[in-house]
Amino acid sequence: xxxxxxxxxxxxxxxxxxxxxxxxxxxxxxxxxxxxxxxxxxxxxxxxxxxxxxxxxxxxxxxxxxxxxxxxxxxxxxxxxxxxxxxxxxxxxxxxxxxxxxxxxxxxxxxxxxxxxxxxxxxxxxxxxxxxxxxxxxxxxxxxxxxxxxxxxxxxxxxxxxxxxxxxxxxxxxxxxxxxxxxxxxxxxx
Amino acid sequence: xxxxxxxxxxxxxxxxxxxxxxxxxxxxxxxxxxxxxxxxxxxxxxxxxxxxxxxxxxxxxxxxxxxxxxxxxxxxxxxxxxxxxxxxxxxxxxxxxxxxxxxxxxxxxxxxxxxxxxxxxxxxxxxxxxxxxxxxxxxxxxxxxxxxxxxxxxxxxxxxxxxxxxxxxxxxxxxxxxxxxxxxxxxxxx
Numbered sequence: 001x002x003x004x005x006x007x008x009x010x011x012x013x014x015x016x017x018x019x020x021x022x023x024x025x026x027x028x029x030x031x032x033x034x035x036x037x038x039x040x041x042x043x044x045x046x047x048x049x050x051x052x053x054x055x056x057x058x059x060x061x062x063x064x065x066x067x068x069x070x071x072x073x074x075x076x077x078x079x080x081x082x083x084x085x086x087x088x089x090x091x092x093x094x095x096x097x098x099x100x101x102x103x104x105x106x107x108x109x110x111x112x113x114x115x116x117x118x119x120x121x122x123x124x125x126x127x128x129x130x131x132x133x134x135x136x137x138x139x140x141x142x143x144x145x146x147x148x149x150x151x152x153x154x155x156x157x158x159x160x161x162x163x164x165x166x167x168x169x170x171x172x173x174x175x176x177x178x179x180x181x182x183x184x185x186x187x188x189x190x
Numbered sequence: 191x192x193x194x195x196x197x198x199x200x201x202x203x204x205x206x207x208x209x210x211x212x213x214x215x216x217x218x219x220x221x222x223x224x225x226x227x228x229x230x231x232x233x234x235x236x237x238x239x240x241x242x243x244x245x246x247x248x249x250x251x252x253x254x255x256x257x258x259x260x261x262x263x264x265x266x267x268x269x270x271x272x273x274x275x276x277x278x279x280x281x282x283x284x285x286x287x288x289x290x291x292x293x294x295x296x297x298x299x300x301x302x303x304x305x306x307x308x309x310x311x312x313x314x315x316x317x318x319x320x321x322x323x324x325x326x327x328x329x330x331x332x333x334x335x336x337x338x339x340x341x342x343x344x345x346x347x348x349x350x351x352x353x354x355x356x357x358x359x360x361x362x363x364x365x366x367x368x369x370x371x372x373x374x375x376x377x378x379x380x
Contacts, residue, residue: 002302002324003322004308005310005318005319007310007316007317007318008319009315011315012315017317059319063343064282064284064322064343066288066319066342094254096256098256100200100339112192118195120196124202125201126197126198127197127198127200127258129197129249131194131195132193132255153254153256154286
């Protein structure tokens with residue numbers, strides 16, 4: 001009748017959950033069209049590095065429950081552009097998410113449905129509040145894995161399509177050795 | 191129109207949030223009637239120690255948002271019984287909560303509306319899932335502060351009254367130096 005309370009073990013350094021729940025791995029080959037530099041993308045595809053993975057605790061997709069996961073985003077670049085997650089809106093667009101960063105350094109890109117883009121820094125101890133309606137993408141700007149906890153309403157769901165098609169209005173690139181947020185030259189709000 | 195994304199800084203060792211949001215402090219004097227040993231309670235009341243405090247990020251009480259906080263539960267005992275939080279159901283009883291422990295050792299007591307009581311261990315890296323409907327109370331069984339992150343739906347709310355009146359069916363006491371979960375001799379399900 002009632003869902004049973006349970007513990008999951010989290011290693012804050014690696015982000016590994018035990019038991020692992022549902023582990024999802026994204027390699028470079030899963031992200032065709034996401035990066036600016038097509039030539040650098042094709043070159044790196046030979047190695048097809050792992051870009052990120054996340055451990056999803058298995059929870060009912062219901063509004064009274066809370067989905068939660070750890071994500072591990074690898075350090076690296078495609079050309080000048082740092083490794084990043086695909087990014088998504090929630091299917092239930094009016095639901096929030098929280099990221100608590102355990103390790104590494106990164107940038108969290110956020111965007112409204114109208115294409116207004118903001119960003120927050122991620123660092124050990126940052127708790128980033130992603131309010132309802134904002135799409136979100138994480139970018140690893142450091143030299144270590146970016147490890148963070150994420151939590152959102154059980155029925156929030158994911159909509160990857162809009163971002164896959166349009167991208168974010170901003171990208172994060174290395175300029176003179178410095179992670180820099182710049183306008184996305186390919187971005188067109190539809 | 192949209193709520194604005196923001197960062198809060200968390201010190202994982204102390205649990206302190208910056209900015210602090212809404213800081214709530216509970217001293218022993220706030221917990222009359224919660225502990226078994228009335229004589230030990232009265233004696234300790236002279237010092238009136240801080241039992242716990244929590245830093246609540248300020249978030250709208252709406253179902254699409256996520257309330258979140260860090261809690262710091264002090265080590266200590268009232269007689270044989272370890273320092274603990276008041277414990278509560280959610281006002282919206284069908285909403286879950288998650289505790290991620292950053293520091294210390296404790297026990298999380300959980301109880302259904304019918305009085306069925308279970309418990310989970312809390313330790314650095316434990317992610318405890320409190321499913322919908324379960325009342326929850328934390329108990330510090332270690333010698334350091336118990337520091338943990340908590341997150342729940344924006345509109346979940348708190349109902350302290352049922353637990354204040356009836357208690358939990360189990361209590362956590364030190365027996366021969368060992369934290370032990372035993373039946374609460376004063377518990378009466380109403």
